[in-house]
Amino acid sequence: MSKISFLKLVSSSTGLFIILFLILHVSGNLKYFGGPDSLDNYALFLRIFGKEILGEYTFLNLFRIVLVIAFILHIWSTYLLTRYNAKASPQYESSLAYKSTTFSSKYMFVLGILALSFLVFHILHFTLGIIHPDGFEYLKVYNNVTISFKNTIYFLIYFIGVTVVSLHVSHGIWSAFQSLGFNYLFVKHARNFAKLFAMFLWIGFLSVPIFVYFFK
Amino acid sequence: MIDPKIPDGELSKKWENFKSSSSLISPSNRRKFRIIVVGTGLAGASAAASLGEQGYNVVAFTYHDSPRRAHSVAAQGGINAAKNYRNDGDSILRLFYDTIKGGDFRSREANVYRLAEISLQIIDHCVALGVPFAREYGGTLDTRSFGGTRVSRTFYARGQTGQQLLLACYSALERQVANGTVKLLPFKEMVDLVVEGNRARGILVRDLLTGRLERYAGDCVILATGGYSNVYYLSTNAKKSNATAIVRAYKRGAGFANPCFTQIHPTCIPRSSETQSKLTLMSESLRNDGRVWVPKDPSMRAKDPREIAEKDRFYYLEEWYPSYGNLTPRDIASRAAKRVCDMGLGVGPLGQAVYLDFADAIKRLGKNVVYERYGNLFEMYQLITGENPWEFPMKIYPAPHYTMGGLWVDYTLMSNVEGLFVIGEANFSDHGANRLGASALMQGLADGFFIIPYSVPNYLASAGKNTLAEDSKIFDFSEKQITNTIKDFLEADGDKTVEEVHRSLGKIMWDKCGMSRSLTGLKEALEEVLVLKEKFKSLIRISTNDERLNDSLEKAMRVKDFIDLAEIMIRDAIERDESCGAHFREEHQTSDGEAIRNDERFAKVQIWFDRGEPALETEDLKFEFVKPSERSYK
Amino acid sequence: MREVTNRSMEIRLKIWRQESPESNGYFEEFLVENISPEASLLEALDSLNERLTLENRRPISFDSDCREGICGTCGFVINGRPHGPFPGVTTCQLHMRMFEKAGLLVLEPFRGGPFKVLKDLIVDRSGLDRIIQAGGFISVSTGSAPEANSILVPKNLAEEAFNAAACIGCGACVAACPNGSAMLFTAAKIKHLNILPQGKAESKKRTKNMLDAMINEGFGACSNHGECETVCPKRISLETINFAFKEGLSS
Structure with missing residues (x-):
């Protein structure tokens, strides 16, 4: 397999895997609207899933490890691809008038780095509870969400972070389909569908912070 | 009298006899021979690739940045082959006869027969190389018909057959480059042929980027540098197409055969502005379904053509040549267009155009079928003219397109200078006084893929290895x-640009040595060209004295050689005191304007040599198989 | 009517000048007057060059050959678009009538990947040839081909192969790509040869080698901006890239 085929395979499949995870993640988030019990029980469920066989946390940690590997591979492969692109990128003296290049496609790598920073923040905040506003109590998910998003700075960070991730996904998802050689008729439509999907993701993820910040 | 060295035996056995008796070189010795190939169009690329495959040490030169730019790329219509897939009566013999007759009995029987024979292998090989020829639904190859034939034997890839064939040759060539058997040198233009002891020893090239002159010695030299229609300035040839390589070879002793045989293609887009730099051809295949006409009454010339009633239209080709109709050969169709325009029936403000009308075809076949067949040509026409050919009939006019003349070669495609092979349009061999449509691609590939790989080893085996040192005196x-x-x-x-001088040369040639020629006109032209030749250096101005990449210097060197060539074209046209094929002498025509040939005096090849002054020798054409007859398409 | 017309127009041209690959370039502005709207853009440059020559100034070097859109020699960026603002055409097919309202045209050479300015608007595109050398062929030597009709190629497949094979190698796809990638060029050749039965035998090797060559020559990797498709004068679609990626995965 050629170098770029391999890198494309890695970056696209890990990208799609992470998007699958994001879909799970956003549907979990929506449990917030079911009230404290609904969300906290869901969090508990994730912790004890597979407990009879593997013990508490094991499944969750396994899943986390897989995710971390996916992220590392995704970052590694896209970094290498981007390096080729940056080296070959044309330096025009007049400005080029692009027709189909989008903001997302052009700034994929920058968006990726921003998304990664956001991810680090997100883990330090909700997962590990190292950075948090006052009143944050480990494992009290509903309560933590509420007080975090009541805080303007946290709200803004999440607003920007989610926007960045959605933009990244809006090009990434169709690009991944194309790079994996999915049926072109599907891919062609996926290009428009990707934007719609990214918007749903954006709305889904932001629905909780917006609800909390403005209406609670 | 010059001997073409045609092998003995029956016409149909000659090539076989040659092949089985030719000398060979063993595989392990081949790489010691260095073969120089100049030009990488269909003929050059296929020759270089084939010789590379055999294991020779090939060096290929092109003045383009890549072999894929060669002007073979622009051939549109197709490539002939006597496959008889249509079961419509085609055969090698018929393709042979059509080509001989199409050339108005001024070509060599043995060469043309070989060409017809090889045509079968060409299609096989091109398909294997991945040329996406048009197909029937069943997956077999599709064909269409072309001018001057009554069978459907033209294989095609939409309107881009030349491009697809060139890309196939180019890919075969690049494969050999990757294998290390061919060294490809782009941006290098041949500026001289080095001859010693009547043997071609190598070439001198100018690197177009650095301006440096470089020497390349070889055991033989193959010229595949195309035709010289650009002598007319406005032609369908590419801007860079030039005659320098063949003129330099002529200057170094090679004979130039039939220089006055130049083809004017009937279906080109008329000139539209003073600054026009070239003309664009519309494939002859358009005449399959398009009908050519002019208004019967000169007063209707400016009228909207759609409003001219059927009875007021003069379908002159169909009326004059009922049996071939719109598919008469090129020379006849071109002259007929000139005739109706001279009669004052031409359309367009200059009266220098005729209509090519698809209204009937669209009605009969539907827009889809017409689109499938000619879509890209319609688009091209619209792009260039800004007129919609789906609405209005196209306007066309003849333009210089192909040159049947070229360096003289014997049966093995070797010139009278030993070790100098000339292939493709650059030689004179197969088309006589007029080339049939879709035969140029056939000839280029026959020469490069299937003839050169036999004739070059045959020569090298007998001549032996004797490469000259590149620092030698010569x-x-x-x-x-x-x-x-x-x-x-x-x-x-x-105080003139080279372009201006070229334009005035072109005008002399087009007016007086173009579609129709008279002795008085030719004599005037000769005088004018000789003046131009003498004054050339004092006329022109090169903008910068930069020796490196310098377009106007390149151009000046080419135009200088065009002027030399123009001289022998005119002299040749004067000497050939008959009308035949594309060469139409006004003194020799019937009352209704048909050409009158003179077989007794002119069934021969006129070959020019540079001996201070151009000197004429001849090769007699012997017709053992066909009997020259009146070439009628009525 | 498009025969010789007396109408004329004028246009300002801002053109990239660069003496040699090593020297620094700059823009220079020219006014071209009295040019027929029926003249092509390259003919306008021709006539500007004639004028410069007579004024003892250095003419503008640009490459072109067939001037009918098939050889792929010509091409530069016109007002930010490779081959100009109109879809499906090459630079040589542009006519001045298309720019009657433009006023100013900015001409800059193709850039990106290993493309290097040789002089003014002329660029070294030899990298594309080397991609072909890596595998853009069918390995069949002269003389060894079977009878043509023994290989049946369904009509639609032949058409599809043709659509990809129509590439003229002009390099506009590279020039338009924010990554300087030659993916459309490479993919077009991969698709042309890989879908034909004749080219199947070495399709895996071809795909791998050509894609590797593209990167090794210094072209970018594709990231699916889709810009190439919008400038391709032969309208080669992103579907070819899709195909090449698919082939790449199994190569």
């Missing part, structure tokens, strides 16, 4: 001459 001599020419040009301080 190279010094040649380099000095060219250096002086370049120096002269760079210092030239006239």
